[in-house]
Amino acid sequence: MPTTPSPKPTWSRRSVLQSAAALGSASAVTGLWPVAASAQSPTLETKAAKLGFIALTDAAPLFVADEKGFFKKHGMTEVEVLKQSSWGTTRDNLVLGSKSGGIDGAHILTPMPYLISTGAVTANNVKVPMNILARLNLGGQCISVANEYKDLKVGLDTSQYGKALLARRLKTGKPVNAAMTFPGGTHDMWIRYWMAAGGVDPNKDITTIVVPPAQMVANMKVGSMDSFCVCEPWNRQLINQKIGYTALTTSEMWMNHPEKAFAMRADYVQANPNATKALLKAVLEAQMWCEDPKNRAEVAEICSRRRWINAPVEDVIDRVKGDFDYGTGRVDLNSKFQMRFWKDHASYPFQSHDLWFLTENQRWGYLPTTLDTKALIAKVNREDIWRAAATELGVDKKDIPTSTSRGVEKFFDGKVFDPANPKKYLDSLSIKYLKSA
Incomplete structure (x- = not known):
């Protein structure tokens, strides 16, 4: 139910920083998900990576990993987090790769690594293998x-x-x-x-x-x-x-739906397995930090900076904190629909979620219905690396899913997606544009 709106505060960068400081130190992972000190990592093949992002609040884990030193903590001292002007630019720079002036990985729309891997959205349909290492957020x-x-x-x-x-x-x-x-x-x-x-x-x-x-x-x-x-x-x-x-x-529409992903070119992952895991550890720690309510004000301030989103903090703060004024008289404070960075297994890249996105891309004719989705997911989704990174970080076992599937998903219109039977879901949809090849 909507709640009665409280007087809207006037936020400034200074007041946000003062609020964050009053709530406690923001220099380490705190609060709900304590992380044990990781054991000495194997030798890193490289300390460098170029990661792209779009100016959106769900890229916050990359901003925080950079600003709070999580990349450096795990030995990745030469990470560049680079703003991209559009998702098309992100795609093009991933196709190029850092050796050709592009990037190695990115904050990315979850279906894009699949669309790039299959060549569905690349110039001349060139296939560039990608790996999804984590989900960056749910909803939002x-x-x-x-x-x-x-x-x-x-x-x-x-x-x-x-x-x-x-x-x-x-x-x-x-x-x-x-x-x-x-x-x-x-x-x-x-x-x-x-x-x-x-x-x-x-x-x-x-x-x-x-x-x-x-x-x-x-x-x-x-x-x-x-x-x-x-x-x-x-x-x-x-x-x-x-x-x-x-x-x-x-x-x-879909409670706690998967949204953005953290993905890398597969050739980077293959050549640099230890560096890849170090990058992922930094991202996971940043996600925990972003999830903590005590840090949300500072997350908003970081996001608003010129280097990242470059927007007034008053455009960022409310929804990062989970407060939604819809502009219609409806106001939900601390909404259950707010973005999640870690809670509710937000970071885990469930294969079942990737399957839904592939099925919807088939629904609208972006991908053929003949696509072997199971085989493709097995190549792109690297939840095994996520599990290894989380275990080495000392993440509580309850926060490490034991299944590749989150199970049956239900949508606001009554539709049901069972990962065990995506065709049944597709058949239930009245408006669709399928192509066989």
Whole structure:
């Protein structure tokens, strides 16, 4: 149930830092998930890695691993965390690799390592093998709608919104646009699922367009789209600039859904197994640190810095802390739908989740239904490295899943995904565009 909003504080970088300091030292992993000192690591093959990120709050574990010295703690003293202008740029730089002026790994949309590995989204369909090492977060994305539709107070149900979009299209003769960040990526999947669940065909009734995250608000302001799906701080910034409102957080569609991943080129992993595990240990420690409520104010301040997201801290702080003002009168404080970095096995790269993304990419024709998804997941998903890194870190056994599957998943519209039978799920969906090859 919505809670009564408390007076909104005025946040500044200084006040956030003072708040973080008052809550306790932020120089070590603290609180809910104590980490034992790791044993002396085997010799590192390299101390260098170039990692890409997009200006989004779910890249916070990479920001924190760099800012708090976790990479250096594990011997990776020459790590560069490099801003990418779009997911397309991330893809292109991963294809290049660091030896050719690109990057070795990245904060990335979970389906992208599969789309790159299969050549589905690369120039000339060149296949570049990738490995997923961890999930960076659960949930934390939102779908936003322009203020033109504020009276509708659009939420999970898109049926009335769909009618309004149709009326506008008939009146103007122009397409209505919904923006996402990369074809076949998570935001594409969320906005398509959301629309289709309400009977709106995302291939016929609307036009999905690609817009880099940091350009979402500016494009909504000039009327380029009617809705968009992206991570923070861009949904909150939209409200602060009085351009639109939040229709829903994506965990309302699928509770604690998988989102971004930490992935590396497979040739880097193969050539540098110890360095790869050291990078992963740093990321896991950073995820624990980000999850701790005592650190959330400082996480927001770090994210807001020019080097990382470069946005006003007031656009970042609320949702990093788990507070959601939807811009419609609905306010949820300490929301159960907030982003998770570690809690609820947020970091573990369940193979079952990768299978759902592959199945949805088949649903929309990005990947053929003939694809051997099981064999592909076995090559791309390296949960074995995650388990080894977590064990060496001294992570409590209860926080190390024993199964490659999180089990049967349920969605807001009543659909059920059983990883043991993805075809049954696919058959249950009325709106889809399958291709055999």
